[in-house]
Structure formats: C-alpha cells, structure tokens
Amino acid sequence: MLPTTDSQQHPLHLRQQIRDGVLTGPTTGLAPDYVQANLMILPQALADEFLLFCQRNPKPCPLIYVSEPGQTLLEAVGQGLDIRTDVPRYRVWRHGQLHAEVDDVTPYWRDDLVSFLIGCSFSFEHALLAYGLSLRQIDEGVNVPMYKTNIPTQPTTRLSGPMVVSMRPFVAADAIRAIQITSRFPAVHGAPVHLGDPALIGIQDLNQPDYGSAVTVHPDEIPVFWACGVTPQAVIETVQPAFSITHAPGHMLITDLLNTQLATL
C-alpha cells in the first residue's frame, strides 16, 4: 500500500478542514495510510505519573508522542499540527465527569498541559484490510465495540483502572492471521489480549458494549479482543483527576506519520 496521492486525503488538508469546523465526525477511513492517535491531555502535576502508567501498560497505552508542558504545535507528528484545534471532537473532564464535548479546546488551554498521543487500532485495521480480512464494524457501518474488562491495568500511585478492549469477530483461520498481522504493530496495541469466551475477562454481554456499538458475531466466529486506547478514559472515570482532556471515541488525531512506519518488520 503506497501513501495516497489524493490531496483531499492528505492529513494536512484534513486537519485544516477539522480546524475550520468543516469536518466534525469520526475519522475512521480518513487518510487510511496515516497514523491516527488517541489523545490524553493532563496537567503536568499528573502527567509524569501518566507517562509511567503508559510505560507499565504498553498494550492499552502505546505512546506515539509526548509533548512538553504547554506545547501546542506538535510539528514532530504533523506539519503545523495544533493540538488545541486539530481533533474533530474533544471531551473535557472535571473530577472524572464529562464536563463538555467541544471541537476546540483553546478556551481550556493552560501552560501546564501535556499531550499524550496513544496508538490507535485504525493503524492495524489498515493492515488487516490490506491482507484481505473483513472488519465487521466497517461492514455494518458502526464504531468498533469496546468493553471494560476485569483485567486490571498495572497501577501507579494515583492511576489505576480496568483495561478497555475492542472486539472484532473472525472465523478461526482469520483470527490466527489477524494475530500474526497485529503482532507486527506493537505501537498500536499489538497482538490481542484475549479470544473466545468474553466472560473470562469480565464481559457479561457482547451486545452491550461500554463504548461504540454492538456488531454481529456469527456462530462459527470467535470474538477476538485487543487492548484499546480508550483505557485512559476508564482510568479518568476511576481516578477522577481534577482536569483532563481527551478525544471523543472514534474522533482521532490524524498525524503525518505512516502506518507502515509502525510495523516492526
């Protein structure tokens, strides 16, 4: 897969449209050759510890980039990328409660805020599709189903919470291939953390995801579960820090990095 030459699908163009309020929806399928990222913004007082949390939990929280405090222009991951305006939908959190959903966090910006870009399954989904596998949530036109599990993250002093997973159903041969392919992408969650019986990781009903939408699982299919970049939002709900900003699920930051650059081999 070569990078698209369609200028309409170049990340620079898409970020400009997002900044201008023209693009406000989910980013799935946009600029498919390029890395999209989950976003977590925290005050510096908690950011150092969140960095440690990510180090201890590389499967749900694989770090693509970490900014300096107060840094708004992230040129290292995107030409002219402004982290305050270039995500189509943000969530502002206060004390673990959703305070606002906005398309521009400039009014909330503070000089002590640190931005964490966390790998997103869109990158490995691109590789799965390139190998000819079908993804049910794409076929059914919905967001991937995500579930809180009973798998604990490795905590730090102040940060803890359940691992969130995304689920994609496959027949067995495709599940095996998907494990091989995603193993090549540790920077975007890597290999699955579970497959088969959902109850073994504390999921009572596949039809009732905690985030995203339920998808069909056929009788001959096995649900396969990957660690998910929404895990930090479950940590926020658990730990209830005074202030934080995240992306809204499905509304990712589109970077200039190529998915192929994340493959180990």
Next chain:
Amino acid sequence: MLPTTDSQQHPLHLRQQIRDGVLTGPTTGLAPDYVQANLMILPQALADEFLLFCQRNPKPCPLIYVSEPGQTLLEAVGQGLDIRTDVPRYRVWRHGQLHAEVDDVTPYWRDDLVSFLIGCSFSFEHALLAYGLSLRQIDEGVNVPMYKTNIPTQPTTRLSGPMVVSMRPFVAADAIRAIQITSRFPAVHGAPVHLGDPALIGIQDLNQPDYGSAVTVHPDEIPVFWACGVTPQAVIETVQPAFSITHAPGHMLITDLLNTQLATL
C-alpha cells in the same frame, strides 16, 4: 537455548543406540535442541508426485530433505545417518494397509526408494517450552492427540486425503503467544490452522483422537490445532499406493540440524 553438551543426548549417539536396537520407543524429549523429522519413503514412480503434493501442502508437509532414489546415507542431515536403520520404529504399508511394524527396513529396501523428511512439531514445541508455556500431552505423559479433519489437502493427480492436525489446549493468552511463536517456524508446520470449535473442521469428539492419546481440556481453555506430519499416512490410507514406508507416529528420525536453524527470525 544452546545445544546440549551432554554426549548421551547427541543425535549421533542416539541414532547409534536406535540402530543397535537399544532405543526402540518414542523419541519425544530426546536431543531437544535438534530437529526430528517425519518420514515418508516412496518408490520413485510416485515420489515425483509426492514432491508436488508437499509443495502444494506446505503446512502439513514442510520438507526438510528429499533424497535421491536409492540413497540410504543422508549425510546432509546427519553424520553417518542411514535411513534404513536409524528410525526406532517403521511402518511398512502395502496397498494402504499396514503390512508390518519393524525397527529396520533393510530387508524391504529397493534402489528406487526416495526418502522424504518432513518437519515435526517437536521443533516448535521446543520453542513453546522455552517461552514458558506448558504442553498438556507432556504434562500427562502421552503422545499428542491427532485427528483427521474435513479440511482437504490440495490434491495432485493421484494423491489426496484429509489434513491431519495435532491439538494442544491453552488458555487464550497462551494460545495467542503460541500462535506468535509457531509462526516463526514455517518449516515445522508454522501457525495453527484452526482454534476453537472442533466440529468446524470435522472433529466430532476431542476425546477420540485418530492417532495419539486424548488429553484434558479445561473449561477455560481453547483447543488449538496445527497441521500435522502424519497427514501423509492419511494420504496412504486414502490413495492406497502399492508400497510405502513411514515412521510409526511418535518414533521420529533424529537429525543433526538445530531447531534454531528453522526459525525465520
């Protein structure tokens, strides 16, 4: 894992003991750093076609070595290795029926016989154990259970038959790791061909294997199925060629090749 320095476990010594009739049992666990091989011996008239069959079915029939017609000394895979005497138990087949089990096929030898050495799961099991996974059939002291499936092999003009698989149960996380590890060993069957519901590949009862012994599968475990080097024996039963020789299941040829030499990475 470095090659063992125990001279008693050197393949050369073990083959001598086998040739002398001192070692006559299964070879599992012997010289664990070295490649053991499945054996298929066919008259040249059918051997060319069996070579094509292996090319079309690399997962059950990954070729380690193919001899010249009539060649008995296989120095390329073992010092002084005599294919007529160095396997602890042979099966001699006539018209698809088991004619004899013997520990020396010198009386049956013909100048038109071609030997095929086919990779064996012992090599990848060595890697699984090295990574700390447990193998149930080893824990329970039996041969790995093997099953005829409804997965057809890719036939040639005269050769066809069902794929035979071996089964090892794992909890999900270990199953995922086992898929990653065995993917590195395409020369010894590589990644699994199925996992989960046995009925989907035509296995009615896990407790009734066609070869080897049944093992315990716990409720939280998933059966994982690998293509098996016993597949050619199922082909013999299906096609009923006039004459052939194989190893007896579990009684493999111990070569001087190192398992590590078979890993792709």
